[in-house]
Amino acid sequence: MYRRTFASFACSLGLFGCTPSAGTGVEPINAPTLPHYDLAISFDLDAARLMVDGILTLPAASQPSSSWEFELAPRMQARAPLRVRCGNRGLPVAELSNIGKTKYQDLVWRATTREPCSGAPVQLIFSYQTTETASPQLRLEKDRGYAGSDGELWYPRLSAPPLHTARTTLNLPAGATGIATGRLVRAASTRGGSRLVFETQSPAKVAFAFGPYRDVGFKDPFPLTVLTMQSPATADKLAQGFAAGIAPLLSAFGPFPKPSLTIVEIDFKSSLLGIAEFGRTFADTTKFQGEFDMPYWTHEFAHEWWGNSVRPDKDSPGAALLTEGLAQYAALLALETVKGAEAAAAYRKTARRHSLQAYSKLLDEGKDRPLVGPTPIGQEQVLLGHNLATAKGAVLLDQLSRMIGRDRFHALLRSFYEANAGRTTSWVALEAHINAGTNNAYRWWFEQWLHKPGAPDFSVDHSIDGDKVRVQVTQKGQPYRLTLPVEVSGAWGRDRFDIALSGPSATAEFRSRGPVQTLVLDPDGLVPRRNFKP
DSSP states (O other): OOOOOHHHHHHHHTSSOOOTTTSSOOOOOOOOSSOEEEEEEEEETTTTEEEEEEEEEEOOOSSOEEEEEEEEOTTEEESSOOEEEETTEEEOEEEEEEEEEOTTOOEEEEEEEEEEEOSSOEEEEEEEEEOSOOBTTEEEOSSOEEEOSSSSOOSOBOSSSOOEEEEEEEEEETTOEEEESSEEEEEEEOSSEEEEEEEEEEEEOOOEEEESOEEEEEOSSSOEEEEESSOHHHHHHHHHHHHHHHHHHHHHHOSOSSSOEEEEEEOOTTSOOEEEOSSEEEEEGGGGSSSOOHHHHHHHHHTTTBTTTBEEOTTOTTHHIIIIIHHHHHHHHHHHHHHOHHHHHHHHHSSSTTSHHHHHHHHHTTOOOOSSSSOOOSHHHHHHHHHHIIIIIHHHHHHHHHHHOHHHHHHHHHHHHHHHTTSEEOHHHHHHHHHHHTTTTTHHHHHHHTSSOOOOOEEEEEEEETTEEEEEEEEOSSOOOEEEEEEEEETTEEEEEEEEEOSSEEEEEEEOSSOOOEEEESTTOOOOOTTOOO
């Protein structure tokens, strides 16, 4: 149990310059170019309570300001009044009021001072603690804890810009190993446990975890750390799977965005399966058990490129495609590269939630929406957009990569990444980049598949006469332009042919190398459609 005041804690650690005469003063720091947090985190494990004290330093504003807004989860309760400093002087706070909620139900607060600040950095000095039971992304248990960077806003967060730099201090109980966003810059033993200090000078948001972890490190293909409560053999299994799965991603997207990666085991209680957090992959305990789940892990690894380094503009159309869609495309790519084309095709056609069956179910339930369309409002719509991007969107990106050619498609992704790494952009910008790189040859494809809801609704009739096959496809409603592969097989092997569709119906005849016994439509699972059946 830790209950030191933030002022004495920060001074003893050397986080801030402290005024000797006052004992609790804070010297102003140089004006940052991004918001900067100094966070000191302690825990009352008996009460399952997190306490966070800190200073948010804002860049100097060109215009005078006397009010500042931030967002915070409702379960965070103030431990001390908010203070505001302008350079060297304190500003009396006239009012701290709740002015509304975000679409994620976080509270929006406005702090107003009696006089304005201009030409100097502003510091908001705060102290909060949790007041309610654990949630999926903010939880404390008897010997472990976890806080994500987005699910529960456990420290005051500006809505814009959403990213910042930070120094984060974890004051840990005995026997615990911990990690937070950034690199470890200081570690020390304390009477009750240990104190770890992490820093990030790259734009990020803070997450942390601690527990009775084994800390296992690997060097190839680049530094990997596994924090797990499982056996050392589990860490070895993850390292081997990581080395195999990351190779196709490095080839497709370029060098890994971070100098290292840490995989951290979290018992999410089945509420979610994992989160990628700026060089940290927080994964559910179930994913450390059994065989290495290639699609799951490579999806999370790919977020370091798509979502953490290249980020979508807030609420921009197609944001989920730029993050979840591309991450799941990476998962399909890795699965195909490592396990083979048949394994990837089977995955696309299975009943898992990232499959054509999953999308067909959403379509039947009337839950489809354009992948590049209006901004989702509320958690339910956000989750639906996520599911559509990983089921329909990822399969479509796989389809597009084959139409363009994998090498060319990946070259376009790499050049877009290189131009936008560490920045916010949009799916629309990536789409324009691909169009420019292919002489607009696929503009129709984007409009048909991504900017409109729905999928083809067709029926198929076929006849087989020995080695001769005749297939007729009839489309219902607005016809789609697409190429539908057909695979026929017999004792002699397998053959494929394509049916080009652009109108209400199309017919194709094919002669195989021997008597045909089976016929399979879309054998690779690359065409989203109604009433899909594998």
